[in-house]
Structure formats: structure tokens, C-alpha cells
Amino acid sequence: PPGKKVLIVYAHQEPKSFNGSLKRVAVEELSKQGCSVTVSDLYAMQFEPRATRNDECSLLPTGCLHSSEEFKYHVETWKAYKRGDLSKDVIEEQKKVQEADLLIFQFPLYWFSMPAIMKGWMDRVLVQGFAYDFPDCYDSGLLKNKLALFSFTTGGNEEKFTKESISGDIRYILWPMQHGIMHFCGVKVLAPHICFAPEFVSEEKRKEMVTAWAQRLNTLWKEEPINCSPEWYFK
Numbered sequence: 050p051p052g053k054k055v056l057i058v059y060a061h062q063e064p065k066s067f068n069g070s071l072k073r074v075a076v077e078e079l080s081k082q083g084c085s086v087t088v089s090d091l092y093a094m095q096f097e098p099r100a101t102r103n104d105e106c107s108l109l110p111t112g113c114l115h116s117s118e119e120f121k122y123h124v125e126t127w128k129a130y131k132r133g134d135l136s137k138d139v140i141e142e143q144k145k146v147q148e149a150d151l152l153i154f155q156f157p158l159y160w161f162s163m164p165a166i167m168k169g170w171m172d173r174v175l176v177q178g179f180a181y182d183f184p185d186c187y188d189s190g191l192l193k194n195k196l197a198l199f200s201f202t203t204g205g206n207e208e209k210f211t212k213e214s215i216s217g218d219i220r221y222i223l224w225p226m227q228h229g230i231m232h233f234c235g236v237k238v239l240a241p242h243i244c245f246a247p248e249f250v251s252e253e254k255r256k257e258m259v260t261a262w263a264q265r266l267n268t269l270w271k272e273e274p275i276n277c278s279p280e281w282y283f284k
């Protein structure tokens with residue numbers, strides 16, 4: 050609906066890819082609804098995925114303020130966040146997250162997970178004090194009142210991702226991403242959108258999958274979040 054803000058965090062190297070098409074139709078469809086859509090195209094941005102000492106102290110020419118001899122990334126970035134002293138690229142992503150009502154993560158499945166560049170976005174952007182705190186995590190996480198949706202593609206076909214088959218239920222893969230990251234930060238999770246094996250189906254089937262995604266987005270704002278608890282994943 051008009052006024053809703055969506056951030057699409059997108060990880061594919063090739064604009065002509067199937068993921069590229071899914072991203073493109075999402076921008077089109079959501080814009081048509083009157084949403085304002087922002088895309089973080091991580092490879093195009095050459096997003097830095099590594100959590101290093103460089104993530105703090107941009108204001109200090111002489112180096113880090115960190116208190117002990119032993120560098121602790123989560124503690125230092127938490128303090129840097131409070132001082133407004135995280136690196137610029139991280140601050141920019143945090144602003145986009147802060148403004149968004151809905152976060153869509155669009156990516157190809159890499160080793161049962163997200164590509165490293167997207168994992169690095171999670172590692173660096175979702176800093177303590179910004180995304181969560183103690184005890185402000187899970188249902189009281191600092192990003193509550195936002196929604197997230199994991200939209201991804203696989204190499205394997207759907208039959209490989211059932212409880213009884215070799216790869217196990219696809220929901221096992223979603224546990225770290227949906228529950229461990231998003232729910233931990235207070236974000237409510239919409240059902241994932243999975244396009245199985247786009248490389249190995251017919252052109253016609255691929256077109257159907259792209260259309261199905263656009264259609265889902267059409268009624269997305271009426272959806273209820275999943276019940277993101279261990280039972281949803283491992284029942």
C-alpha cells in the first residue's frame with residue numbers, strides 16, 4: 050500500500066540472472082502499489098562483508114578507542130554505534146533498515162545458506178544497540194514492527210528438500226536465517242519464497258515462477274507472519 054517502505058537486500062553478481070529478474074519484478078510490483086523501494090545491490094556496491102577493526106573509529110585519526118588489549122568486535126561496534134562512530138557504509142545500511150517496514154532478502158542458496166556477502170551484511174549492520182540488546186532480543190528485539198521475507202533460489206529441486214530426503218526439510222536451512230537472525234532482532238517473518246532449481250526447469254516454468262512472485266507481492270500486505278518458533282522448523 051502507498052507509504053510502505055521496502056528494502057530489498059540483493060546478492061547476485063549478474064543482472065540477467067534469475068535472481069536479478071526476481072529483484073526487478075519486486076521493484077516494479079511494489080512501486081506500482083505505491084511503496085517506496087530501496088535496493089541494496091551488495092555486489093554492485095562492493096559491500097565489505099568482513100567484520101574487522103575498521104568498522105569503528107572512523108572519527109579517530111589515531112586509531113581505536115577500544116578499551117582492552119583484546120579486540121572484541123561485538124563490544125567495540127556496540128560502543129561505536131552509541132558514539133555514532135561506525136563506518137559510513139554500515140551507518141547507511143542501518144538508516145535503510147530503520148526506515149523500512151519490510152526487508153526482502155533476495156539471493157541464490159550458497160551451501161545451505163546465504164552468500165557470504167549477504168551474511169557479512171548481517172554481521173556488520175545488525176549491531177548490538179541498533180538491532181538487538183540484552184534483554185531486548187527475540188520478541189522484544191529492537192527491530193520489532195518490521196517484517197522480513199527470505200526469497201531465494203536453489204540448485205536442487207524441491208524433492209531433495211523434504212524431511213525424508215538427502216538434504217532434509219528446507220525449513221532446517223531457514224532456522225539460522227529467519228529465527229537466529231531476524232526473529233532475534235524482533236523482526237516478524239513472512240513465509241519464505243523459494244524458487245527451486247531455476248537452471249534446470251523449462252523456460253516456461255521459469256516465467257511462471259517469476260509471475261508467481263509478482264502475484265504473491267500483490268497480496269503480501271495481507272499476509273500474517275509465520276509462527277517463528279522451533280516447532281515451525283523442526284516439528
Ligand code: FAD
Pocket residue numbers: 061065066067068069070156157158159160161162201202203204205247248252255256259
Ligand atoms: P540463473 O542461472 O541466473 O538462472 C537460470 C536461468 O534463468 C538462466 O538461464 C537465466 O537466463 C534465466 N532467466 C533469468 N531471468 C529469467 C526470466 N525473467 N524468465 C525466464 N528465465 C529467466 N544449490 C543448492 O540447492 N544448495 C546449495 O547448498 C548450494 N550451494 C551453492 C554454493 C555455491 C558457492 C554456489 C555458487 C551455488 C550453490 N548452489 C546451491 C546453486 C545455486 O543456489 C543456484 O545455482 C542458484 O540458486 C540459481 O539461481 P541464479 O539466479 O544464479 O540462476
Ligand code: ZN
Pocket residue numbers: 227228229232233276277278279
Ligand atoms: Zn523464531
